[in-house]
Amino acid sequence: MTAIDISHIRRAAERLSGRIVLTPLLESAMLNELAGCRLFLKAEPLQKTGSFKIRGALNKILSIPEAERRRGVVAFSSGNHGQAAAAAARMMNCPAVIVMPGDAPAIKIESCRWWGAEVILYDRVKEDREAIGRRIVEERGMTLVPPFDDPEVIAGQGTMGLEIADQMREAGATPDVLLVNCSGGGLASGVVTAVKAAFPETRCYTVEPAGFDKMARSLASGAPSRNERLTGSIMDALMAPAPGHLTLAILRHHRVEGLTVTDEEALVAMGAAFRTLKIVVEPGGAAALAAVLAKKVDLSGKTAVVVCSGGNVDPALYARALMAPSELSVARPLDG
């Protein structure tokens, strides 16, 4: 037994139907050659707010009883989750408070405000964000939308896995391997649950930044392990300090293993997605593709699915990825 099963994810998919983008599962002959396998990519940068996070945030908000929902929601995040919570709240016409450190980039603060959210800034050194959150929940009767360790959030992210399973069946293909970018594990646990329900034989991997592989270590040892550092990778979307309790249990249940990639490998993957698929992928969103292109696992002769989870990347950093070395136009395409 885990915190969610496929029926939770199906219920989330019903709730989200018509409210989110059914993102395409893309294949490219040139990318297949680079990858050395048949590769399908879930193009989630095309999702509303530019990442998968809207799935979980919106499903969570939709699960709140109407009277409570009207009082609003609160989220802690300076990243994709904060933006998604703000957008989801707007879609449901309820107030949102996003709690961010005072040194968060202005563009991220403005983006949450653009969606109509109230942004509360705190001092990383002097203030306790948990205490700020508790005060908002108590004083305003708002509901917390956690970034990953919540059954409704996990089920929402899992709807991407249902779509992948349907799209693979339509393509007449069976995934031997699934690779998913991993921060706290909400996306990975939801998607793995849905894909394994359709394809029980699929081997699943999480992918994290090298040096920030708390999930890989936790999966290997069975005990939750924390990252030593909180910053130091361009994959800013994958910087959760520790796995979730629910997410780790789900990933262990499905015998998921952990892989890592370097910043340089992520940049190469972003460049490959630009050249072959014409989608904008952020560094953390490109980790799983990077693991394939850097041959972190043997995929020869196999069919693999990677999740490209988001595309919210600073133009200057993206320009660096465009200049990363390309191995394209070197040889003949694979057959088929």
Added chain:
Amino acid sequence: MTAIDISHIRRAAERLSGRIVLTPLLESAMLNELAGCRLFLKAEPLQKTGSFKIRGALNKILSIPEAERRRGVVAFSSGNHGQAAAAAARMMNCPAVIVMPGDAPAIKIESCRWWGAEVILYDRVKEDREAIGRRIVEERGMTLVPPFDDPEVIAGQGTMGLEIADQMREAGATPDVLLVNCSGGGLASGVVTAVKAAFPETRCYTVEPAGFDKMARSLASGAPSRNERLTGSIMDALMAPAPGHLTLAILRHHRVEGLTVTDEEALVAMGAAFRTLKIVVEPGGAAALAAVLAKKVDLSGKTAVVVCSGGNVDPALYARALMAPSELSVARPLDG
């Protein structure tokens, strides 16, 4: 009566079914605000070979009787059409010859070879490419795949319009205005035919580079007009010297009008697509979006569809678009 009608396009869609990508029709709240209207974008950079050209090339090849098809096809193009013809021929396992000027970029030559095509280079000054083509057709019994002025090519491109019509119905929206990038007019005439069949009231516009507006002038005067220059815009995909005979007649039949955009406006549109939709759009592919963002036609309170037709852009040029001025994160979203 025009060269094609909706039944030709439906037949093309049946032929292409399962062979091409059903590209998403995307909407972004932030982009709606920038555009000052409700805007839907057909994300064709995600199509196989990175542009819509595979639709027409593949439909043409599929329309050739089996015995002839086995002898192969020939196309003149150093751009998206050449790559699409090479890829389509590979998909159908028939030989392809792509005829290009000897000074075409190495990357484009290699790309056609990557797809398995034979590339024949000619001297722009000393040789006549039409004569080269005639010789190949006669000597090898190959079939010419024209870039735009051919009923099967137009019908193939028109399948994008069928998808747009279906996707608009699914979204519960009616297009008041449709804007399509225009080179020889193959895409525009096909898409307009399909969209007008579903939504007869939609006003349709072609969009061309400023200074290269042969179609706008031809539509206004009724007589085919040529561009004075053959180069001089970053919108390299929109550089056909003159409208097609069939395409001009179709566009006039539907009372299409012509708009133009500058290189700078195209770069701004590419940057907006990067920021809001996370798709890579090439300069010529961004012309219709540029016309909307630069307010070349009054869309206030209206619903518009723009075609983003391709994403094959050089990384260095793309980096320029990333640095183009952005008007994002300035105000509140539109309702809904």
